[in-house]
Amino acid sequence: MTPAPESWPARFWRLIHPGGPLVRPWDRWEARLLVTAILLAVVAVPVAGVLVSEVYVRHAELARAQQAHRTQVTAVVLADAGSFVAGGPAVQVAEVPALWRLPDGTERSGPVSVPAGTDQGARLPIWVDGAGEPVPPPLSAFNALTIALSVGLLGWLGVVLVLTLVVLAVHLALDRVRAAAWAREWETLGQGRSGR
Secondary structure, three states, rough: OOOOOOOHHHHHHHHOOOOOOOOOOHHHHHHHHHHHHHHHHHHHHHHHHHHHHHHHHHHHHHHHHHHHHOOOEEEEEEOOOOOOOOOOOOOOOOEEEEEEEEOOOOEEEEEEEEEOOOOOOEEEEEOOOOOOOEEOOOHHHHHHHHHHHHHHHHHHHHHHHHHHHHHHHHHHHHHHHHHHHHHHHHHHHOOOHHHH
């Protein structure tokens, strides 16, 4: 008759409380270290959540400020932007002179970044700051959330990676200790038999 499979709580209990005549003290310490690492990884989840919250609040404020102070206008390209370069980067841009009208009706000109291959006279949307200078598009609430989630996830994964490396380093060190102890015991056992 085949014994019933062991439940995961029973297997976990055996992992953290190894028993039997062959169990050494360092086996117990290694098991406790593994459990501690797992608990620390679990505790790091809410800490990462706090980090996500803090980063999101800062970036959401930055997004609101940028959206309040940046305006989208239409720029007219004053020169050809050149052509795509075969084998070049996937996104190719060029700086060309352009002319744009600000919300107050004044006109500005200056260099703007446009996709390679843009022809003279093309109309493109650009973002300008309060002084009318071209700036990158403002952050959106989605961008702020994406940045915050990325920071939180990377922070948690960093903690898990460090814990994993510590557990592996201790495991490898203990494997050497165990191998040396077994070698000594085999040697002692061999000397005892040869003396008979």
